Amino acid sequence: MLRGKVRALAVLLDGSERTDLPAFSGGDPVSGRVVVEVTGDVRVRSLDVTARGVAKVRWTESRNAGANTAYTQNYTEEVEYLRHQDTLIGQQRDEDGSEEALTVLHAGLHEFAFSFNLPHMALATSFEGKHGSVRYWVKAELHRPWLLPLKVKKELIVFEHIDINTPLLLAPQAGSKEKTLCCWFCASGPISLSAKIERKGYTPGESIQIFAETENCSSRVVVPKAALYQTQTFYAKGKGKQIQQLVSNLRGDPLPQGKSQSWEGKLLKIPPVSPSILDCPIIRVEYTLVVYVDVPGGLNLSLSLPLVIGTIPLHAGASRSSSVSSCCSTASWLGLSPEAPPSYGDLEISESHRRECLRGCDGCDGGADRGSLLTYIAEFRYLPPPLYCEVDPYPDPGEVRRPDTCPSR
Incomplete structure (x- = not known):
């Protein structure tokens, strides 16, 4: 009778020996191995590998009637992105107890390779939220006769790439607002706020350059501030649940009556955060930059500029063109004239x-x-463009040729 024992069962992904976790996106190949260490000989019915990817939402709402709970409503929803199954040893979940269906693993370390491809589709980015999550994993199950199966899971990090080098995400965002504070029959002057940022798309680790102008004509001392918020929205059974979290913020100097304050590219650092999730039907993750004036004893004057946090950073060429575009837009916004281009x-x-x-x-x-x-x-x-010429170099034979007006080289 075989009396060996399974000492260890593990799933190792190729590339996981690096310090950072391997990340995948739609269509990428995923490969690795299942490692089984046994002491003595062990009979195995099957060794199965299952890969799953699921977006799941769940929350509970209760309605109270006096001292008792009237009812409790559960809201759940699930979307499956990945399902793959493979058998590395034996026959999958074979319930027949015959000895022919068993494989004997001898004492030592055994490795079994596996591989599969993620679906060629838009996958939701891995995410953990208060009322929902997007998770991907690889699970190995070792089945032995007359014993409970051994199971082990390995997380997969999946990113749905968002390239911020697109015209939509490179476009500047701007806005302006004005507010007048009233106290009974006395009205103070208005508070005005104008704000602009270079583009809509950013990646974690970047800093947002904020250009803002605040003018305080009221009788109170106000403070210009800016904050980056993450909004998580969960959908289930036709209902939504929303959570807003502060990601990063900054403040300017107090602004007394009759004074103004300018931010000439004040920097707000984006910490490590989850990328935007925009295509998942049950979970959305969005970001907003709020530039506002903190008014003591009154409602704040605020501007909301939507942002997209991507995964593909700004290219050098896009950075230059975005910078040039931003400079020109900022110059016009501040009433300056851009200098002429070189010849x-x-x-x-x-x-x-x-x-x-x-x-x-x-x-x-x-x-x-x-x-x-x-x-x-x-x-x-490296050649300069050809000199301008009004004469067609390939004229129609039927046309009358105009006199040569080309400048000499």
């Missing part, structure tokens, strides 16, 4: 520099096609 002549590259680039491209690795393509790009990217 084509200032952008010309010397012939010696161009030849050095061509020689460098000739030595590139990657085959003849790649080398010729890089040579072509390098040859033409």
Whole structure:
């Protein structure tokens, strides 16, 4: 009779030996191995691997009638994103007790590889909230005769990538408001607020540059402030539940009566937070930058600018164009005139520099096609644009040719 025991059962993902957890997105391959360590010989009926991905929402509401609870209503909803099952040993959940259906694992360490692909679709990002979550995991189950199965889970981190390098997320966000404080029959002057940020899309770790102008014509001392909020919305059975959390904030200097204050790119750091979740039917995670004036003893004057927290950071080219666009917009917003662009002549590259680039491209690795393509790009990217000419270089033979008005090179 075999008297071996299972000492350890673990699921290891390829890439998990790194300090950071491996992250996946829709369509990515997932591979790893199930490790089984036994002392002595052990009979195994099956070793199954199951991968699941589920978005789940749950909360409870009670209605009271006097001292008693009238009723309790549970709100639950679930959306499945992933289901994969594979059998690494034996036959899956074989209930037949025959010896032929059993596999003997001898004393030592055994590894069994597995692999599968995540669905080619928009997956919800892994998330943990107060009333719901989005979770992905790989579970291994070891079935032995006459014993309870051994189970172990390994979490999968999944990101639905949001690229902030899109025109919609690179567009500046701005707004302005004004408020007048009234006290019985005496009305003080208005409080005005204008605010602008460079773009709508950011990634965790970045800082939001806030441009704001606050003018206080009231009789109270007010304080300009800004705050970044995360709003979690959960949907179940046609009803929604919303949670708002403060993520980060900053404050300006107190502003007495008749004074104004400007923020010329005041920085608000975005801490490590979950990316926006915009496509899940039962869970949404959204962000809002609120620039407001704290009015003591009255309602605050506030501006809400929607944000999207993405996963793909700003590219260098997009950063430059966004910065140029922001500078121009900010300049016009502040009443300044942008300087004229440089002339084509200032952008010309010397012939010696161009030849050095061509020689460098000739030595590139990657085959003849790649080398010729890089040579072509390098040859033409440094040339100035052709001079303007009103004469069609490919005229219609039937047309009368106009006199040459092209400037000489």
